[in-house]
Amino acid sequence: MANVEKDLISGQNTTGHEWDGIKELDTPLPKWWVYIFWASILWSIGYFVLYPSIPFLKSYTKGYFNYSSRDELAKDLAVQAQQRGKWLADFQGKEVGEIAKDQGLLRYAMAGGKAAFNENCAPCHGVGGGGSLGFANLTDDEWIWGGKLEDIQQTIAYGIRSGHEKARFAEMTKFGVEGVLKPAEIDQVADYVLGLSSGKGDANAPGAQIFTDNCVACHGEGGVGMRETGAPALNNAIFTHIKGDKTSIALQVSNPQHGVMPAWADRLGAETVKMLAIYVHSLGGGEK
Amino acid sequence: MFSHKIFETNTLVLIVGIVVSVAIGGLVEIIPLFTIENTIEKVEGMRPYSPLELAGRGIYVREGCYNCHSQMIRPFRDEVERYGHYSLAAESQYDHPFQWASKRTGPDLARVGGKYSNDWHVKHMINPRNVVSKSIMPTYAHMTRPLAVASTIAGEMKTLKVVGVPYTDEQIANAVADLEAQAKGGDAAKAVEARYPKAKIGDFDGKPDEITEMDAMVAYLQMLGTLVDIKSVKPELVNR
Numbered sequence A: 001m002a003n004v005e006k007d008l009i010s011g012q013n014t015t016g017h018e019w020d021g022i023k024e025l026d027t028p029l030p031k032w033w034v035y036i037f038w039a040s041i042l043w044s045i046g047y048f049v050l051y052p053s054i055p056f057l058k059s060y061t062k063g064y065f066n067y068s069s070r071d072e073l074a075k076d077l078a079v080q081a082q083q084r085g086k087w088l089a090d091f092q093g094k095e096v097g098e099i100a101k102d103q104g105l106l107r108y109a110m111a112g113g114k115a116a117f118n119e120n121c122a123p124c125h126g127v128g129g130g131g132s133l134g135f136a137n138l139t140d141d142e143w144i145w146g147g148k149l150e151d152i153q154q155t156i157a158y159g160i161r162s163g164h165e166k167a168r169f170a171e172m173t174k175f176g177v178e179g180v181l182k183p184a185e186i187d188q189v190a191d192y193v194l195g196l197s198s199g200k201g202d203a204n205a206p207g208a209q210i211f212t213d214n215c216v217a218c219h220g221e222g223g224v225g226m227r228e229t230g231a232p233a234l235n236n237a238i239f240t241h242i243k244g245d246k247t248s249i250a251l252q253v254s255n256p257q258h259g260v261m262p263a264w265a266d267r268l269g270a271e272t273v274k275m276l277a278i279y280v281h282s283l284g285g286g287e288k
Numbered sequence B: 001m002f003s004h005k006i007f008e009t010n011t012l013v014l015i016v017g018i019v020v021s022v023a024i025g026g027l028v029e030i031i032p033l034f035t036i037e038n039t040i041e042k043v044e045g046m047r048p049y050s051p052l053e054l055a056g057r058g059i060y061v062r063e064g065c066y067n068c069h070s071q072m073i074r075p076f077r078d079e080v081e082r083y084g085h086y087s088l089a090a091e092s093q094y095d096h097p098f099q100w101a102s103k104r105t106g107p108d109l110a111r112v113g114g115k116y117s118n119d120w121h122v123k124h125m126i127n128p129r130n131v132v133s134k135s136i137m138p139t140y141a142h143m144t145r146p147l148a149v150a151s152t153i154a155g156e157m158k159t160l161k162v163v164g165v166p167y168t169d170e171q172i173a174n175a176v177a178d179l180e181a182q183a184k185g186g187d188a189a190k191a192v193e194a195r196y197p198k199a200k201i202g203d204f205d206g207k208p209d210e211i212t213e214m215d216a217m218v219a220y221l222q223m224l225g226t227l228v229d230i231k232s233v234k235p236e237l238v239n240r
Helices: A031-050 A069-093 A096-101 A103-125 A149-158 A183-197 A206-214 A246-254 A270-281 B011-035 B051-062 B077-083 B118-126 B149-162 B169-173 B175-184 B188-195 B213-223
Strands: A014-019 A022-025
Touching: A069 A103, A069 A270, A069 B077, A096 A103, A096 A149, A096 A270, A103 A270, A103 B118, A149 A270, A183 A206, A183 A246, B051 B149, B051 B175, B051 B213, B118 B213, B149 B169, B149 B175, B169 B175, B175 B188, B175 B213
Parallel strands: none
Antiparallel strands: A014 A022
């Protein structure tokens, strides 16, 4: 390094390399950059000491802080449980009816219920509970399995045809597929049900007798519906799984579609289910 | 003082130098993952995917679902509140490759199993706007076509076995039969349940006579996050 050639213009050393008459400057790195470089190496030493870092074959250095993101979460959740403790104790101990009568708890349930609804229920029932084809509207007075607070709580907790042992369960006979009714009879009963749904049920129609013989047992006299059997009312124009024109009614009689709602008690916990029941009850159709 | 000159003037020495330094970095990072005993939590319930689930997983990868959906619930309060217990390493131990993904345009799917009905998944896949009006997810209506991988699924299972997924010979021998039975239900499905506990059985897409890509996809989604009974996992087992 004795005979380093200096560049005349910049005054810097050159590397001594030369290509086609072009020489390379050996400009030193900027001081600020070098300081940051060394500082970050120092920082990493601190990090090595304080946090989990060096892996060995069977374990790793845990670091002075003994940090673990999962422990950190456990602490976060403990703080949260403490903050919510007073409320959640009430939600554990009280029935939904009592909770709904307490203004403070009701406000808490509505806020919590709305958050849980939008995350878990809205994908099927829509934001606000309006439902869509195949998924029940929760804002109207029509309830297939009951619209009281306790009914709604039960439905949310265990679901419908969810496979849970306490799930609400009923299945309509496949009148066409199983050959219980002939195609002509299905056509007649569909006509009759279409009439019922528009409020013009014709008792003398040929489908009326078929309806009495086959449908009344579950759907009730005049198609008023029966909650014990989960049979929806047919005397209004509200349908869940079908559009409600004659073709779709006939198809439903022939080969019925059944909705499935998951059980939520295990996933969300009993407290959240109560909040949800209160929130859904408030959407417009809740019954006393 | 140490001089770079020997590296800078000799290509072979430079190559060897690069290989050695990169290898040190790689080995130090990778080897302990295999040898440290608690990398994969010792929890119960994980099993290799059933043939139908595996086919669904293949479609999941093919369609690039991982571009918008993660399968990794991180240990943060907000994520745990929304999606459920954070994901365990054990839960993706039979994924080759894993589907953790790195970006969420849509929600995390690590515990989507059982959250919605089969019917919802089918309607949502055919057109997400049918059920979620503001969804920006593309439509996957083409998944209503028949599942084409039935004949190759046993081969896929064999391949996975080579890389360490513990498929038994019995599982591989019954691959096609199990795939069909899981999508059609009935008595044959009992063998599927025995070989693959907690597998969801049934006609997923409302077309009982046909096994479609939708059947496989929904079977896979309905299984996600349900295999390990997370409530029975002791915190001290997974806290680290």
